[in-house]
Amino acid sequence: MDYVPHSQIPGHKVKQTGAVSLKGIKKQFNFKDRELKVLSEFSLDVQPGEFVSIVGPSGCGKSTLLRLIAGLDDTYDGTITLDGQRVAGTSLERGLVFQDHRLFPWMTLEDNIALALTNRQISKDAKAKLVADHIALVGLKGFEKAFPHQLSGGMAQRAAIARSLVNEPKVLLLDEPFGALDALTRVHLQGELQRIWLAQGSTMIMITHDVEEALYLGDRVVVMQANPGRITHTVDVNLPHPRDRASPVLHRLKDEILAELTNVPEAPNSVVRLIKGDDQ
Amino acid sequence: MKPDLKLILSVSSPLLLLIVWQAVTAFKLFPPEVLVSPTAVVAAFGEVIATGELQRHLSESLTRLAGGFTTGASLGLLFGLALALSKTVEQVFGPTFQALRQIPVLAFIPMLILLLGIDEVFKIVIIAKAAFFPVALAAYDSVKGVPKSYFEVSSLYRAPWWVLISKILIPATIPNILAGVRLSLTRSWLVLVAAELIVADSGLGQMMEMGRQMFRLDIVMVGVIVAGVIGFGLDRLFQLLQAHALRWKTA
Incomplete structure (x- = not known):
């Protein structure tokens, strides 16, 4: 499938700013005397105005990644730039929505x-x-x-x-923004977010556990795996916005991504044996 | 519950206590020198008000309370904040603070009398000490308890430091700090009356002590009742202030 730049997608407001570039990001946490690699050689380029969804299992470093881009954490190796400018600390140009609303x-x-x-x-x-x-x-x-x-x-x-x-940020980062909501509200807010994105035109990077949500909203879906957190797959979604949830293309892509997420190659042997045992 | 019924229920226990008291004295279960009757207490009330004795002692006590409580609570607030915000202050004063607050205020009285005598300074210091610790502890705990997420949100929007303090830290900590201040107000009043019983030349506690020495137990009872009512009133007043400060919770 060929990638259609988002600027050619009908109904989308074109923006010249908001290009996010991550190069060779390495991040680790230290637990007592153990080192835990959270992100390893993570690189990603996001076009101005693009909507990128990131899906992956828990602990694959998705949230850490957004915190680095937001500037809440400055201890990492590699470079993160916004429109060619290296990010340092927080900035009104980079917005962040958490899973919990965090209103006072x-x-x-x-x-x-x-x-x-x-x-x-x-x-x-x-x-x-x-x-x-x-x-x-x-x-x-x-x-x-x-x-x-x-x-x-x-x-x-x-x-x-x-x-x-x-603050009309150039890029909006969303960390599982609808993760704590009920299914019906979630579907409704996904539609709302799409409408807002089309109206605002800022770059959006959203993390989610919900593959359907990732595909419904994203121009591109990035699939991550854990230990250490890295990109294993990128899926371009060449469908115009607003999208039809029933689209067969979305369903096919969903099956493809789910298959990849659930078929972890380094699954513990015991799990494999258990499944085999059930077959007999 | 209907407000009328609520009022009836809340006055029922003091009323019952009064009836039992009257009954016990009417049947002369104790000699009148030991337990005076409510009517005698009412008469004594009229007496100490007429002579102006009660007003004089009470205003002395309340002036002391105001001075000691304000000093102790404000110092406690500043110290608690410093302890929570500065690692150095916490390392230097933390253990001492935690140990000192375990010692009852009354245990300091003999030492303080030797150091400061029995003048006004002594009483102010003893009340300030009583007021200091609850506020300091509340301030320390509540600042330590401010969620990291509040600081993150503030940092995301690059809120200036005065906005962080006035709009986030103060509102986040005020409920616990007010609870500490309320506790310290009650404690100050208790300690003040107790200290006046032991050493003073005026004040509500001293009025009771002089009554005791002259076997005027009716006057002692007047003091007991006034101490209770004033303590209750101060606490309720503070409760109203607290409710006003936290009105967003019930809005």
Whole structure:
């Protein structure tokens, strides 16, 4: 299958900024006297405005990867650049949405979103407008004065997305953003995220456990394996947005990726023997 | 529950206590020199108010409480914050702090009397000591307990340090700190009355001590009741303040 650049996909707003490049990323954690390799020689190039989904088993270093790009962790080898500039520390150009919404419980929804603007040198009115626009973007108009505990899980996560977008970052990183939500809300928010991405046009890198979600949203799906975390496969999804969940192409790709994720070559011998035993 | 019923239930136990008390004295189960009747206490109440004695002692006590509590609580807050925020301060003062707070305030009284005499300074110091530890401990624990995720969010949006402190750290720690301050207010009041019983020339505790020496147990009972009511009132007042500070929780 040939790769169709996202800029040729109908309905997509073209952006010139937001190219993320990871080269030879190595990251390890030290547990007492043991070294645990989390990422090994990880390289990935993301085009401006592209939506890249990353799937992989738990512990393959997916979340660590996003934290490195976000700048929450600076201890790694290799280079990460955004539009050719090496990233150092956190920046308003790189947004991050966590699995938990991480809204502050004592602030109203609009105060939570406005917190993201405290480092911006713009007028009060401009800030208020940005906040209002982004509340509208995620469909939470009318809930400006609500506290997080008054919102449903899905609404709180939308508010978190609004907060991460209010600075109009060049790249938005999403760490299993819908992982804690029920299936129905998840499907709904996937559609919402697609709409927001098409409207905003920023680069998005999303981590997920859900292969269907990865394929439904991603221009490209990166499959990772653990120990150490590395890319084993990349799948281009050449379908226009917004997509049809029932598309046979998505189903075929899903089977392909699931087969790869579940058929771990270095499976312990005992597991293999158990399966054999069942056959007899 | 209906508010009326709630009120009836909450006054039922003090009322029952009063009835039992009246009954015990009416049947003369104890000699009147040992247990005075509620009516005698009411009469004594009128007496100490009429002579202005109660007002004088009470205002002395409350002034001491204000001075000692404010000093102790603010020092405790600053110390607790420093202990939580600085590794050096924690290493140097942490163990001493943890050991000292295990010693009852009253155990310091004999030593403090020798050092400071029985003047005002002594009483302020003893109340400040009582107020210091609960606040310091609450401040230390609550700052230590601020989730790492709050700092990460603040860092992601590059929030300036004053925003981190005013909008994130203070609101995150205020519930626990207020609980500590409330505890220290109650403790200060208890310690103050106890200290005045032992050494003072004025104050509610001293009024009770003088009553005891003159076998005026009715006046002692007045002191007991006033101490209880003031303590209860201070605690309730603080509870209201706490509820006001945490109104987002119930909004």
